[in-house]
Amino acid sequence: MEAVVIGLVLGGLYALLAQSFVLTFITTRTLNFAVGEFVALGAFAAIAVSSWSWLPTPGKVAVGFLAAAVVGALVYRFLVLPFTTQGEHDVRWLLSTVAVSFVMLNLITNVEGPSPQRSDTARISGTVDILGAGVGKQQLVLAGLAVVISLLLIVVTQRTSVGLMMRAVSQDPDTASLMGVSPRAVGAASYFVAMGLAGLAGVLYAATVGASPVMGETLLVASIAVAIVGGLGSLWGPLLGGALYGVLSQVASYQWGAIWGETAGLLLVIVVLVAKPEGLLGRRMEVKL
């Protein structure tokens, strides 16, 4: 039971990052493989302003969000968009975002050094007892945030005019531009929010493990796995995927040892890809012939 609870909570962190993959995929059909570095960027941005006593904690968290969000929008404009211009089979963005990942990793390491730094912004210490499992309040906040943000994104896309524009661009960007909607602006906004979420996750995560350049990298595989299991085309996907992946990998590592944890999670990905390639909640892509 303890493993299940901890798995669910851990799944929340993955789900938050998976959401940023889903968000950019829905509107631009691209994934930013540098998400891990945006996690670190958010964390270090919050540390940089941690001594500003006039800025209350939510403001410092917001700095983490905004730093990653602004860089994210710029990365989209200058390093993703130019490499998607050759039609739907143009996947040069794969290489350019991986390159962004390396460059950012090295830049952050040069500036901040490789060793983890303590981060106190938005730290909530202590644990709560849930069904016999001791869960850190900080992790609980992260998991709760993943749920709240996912629900918020779903409401925004389903109920607002901005969401309507997003869905239109997602279904047919060329026709959306005939309606006066700029697919590029919608894409940049998606990257802004998606990378901001990664930065936000970074601030909160760093309060438990410290900020280091590679802090996001370790989460990358799990969050891509979560996004794929849930389905890259669905905002509900990360919640389901995160829960399944988190619980499965925790239970497996309790039963058979830590090495089986991640293996079990990745086996889940393979099973899903074989049985339902679009993900559990995904929608089959219509292929134009």
Place this chain on the structure above:
Amino acid sequence: MSLVVDNAESGYDRAPILSGVSLRVEPGELVAVVGSNGAGKTTLVKTIVGQLALRAGDLADDDGSFAKLSSHRRAKRGVVMVPEGRKLFPRLTVGENIALGRRAAGKRAGGEDPVDALLDAFPIVRERWGQQANLLSGGEQQMVALTRAVAARPRYLLLDEPSLGLSPLKTLDVFRLIELIRERTGAGILLVEQMADQALAAADRAYVLEHGRIVMEGDAAKLRSSDEVRRAYLGVS
């Protein structure tokens, strides 16, 4: 005050299609472009709305040249297209599709809404309001696509093969709707059609496009009765 295509050249990477195409559409006028398959009709409208790059020549509306603007800015200026195959957003409802059309209207919105008149004349669109667009029949989809374009408050409306894939009866409906749109919006309409006979019957003026060039132009009724057009496009020997 008109939509002007001046000496336009465009096409795809290794295949230039249009060369030296010039035409104009006045507000309130219905202008047909007829021509056989592959003559460059779709290329022409795609170039005007910015889905294909203009390689030479110029495009202008009442506010001057818009040749350098991106597609969504041209829509906001009131140069609106109904693409071939209708291209409704398949998983949005009819109402949402039409709401998206309104995005392009911007400052031109206000006054009497021409969409209401269309919905009154063709109540089927209103009946389908909450349905997902891909569940509609071809004819209904074309009605929605035209209504969506009118919601954008077009100053110039480009229609690419609106009768494509429709039964003769539905085609008649579509032409009635086009006539109503002209009346209610005062927009200049450029109608690209393979159904040359019906297009010429409805239009004021017409251009004949062949191999990417305009080979004839003039009064639609006169073109319709000319021997060359009748032989080439109306299946009369």
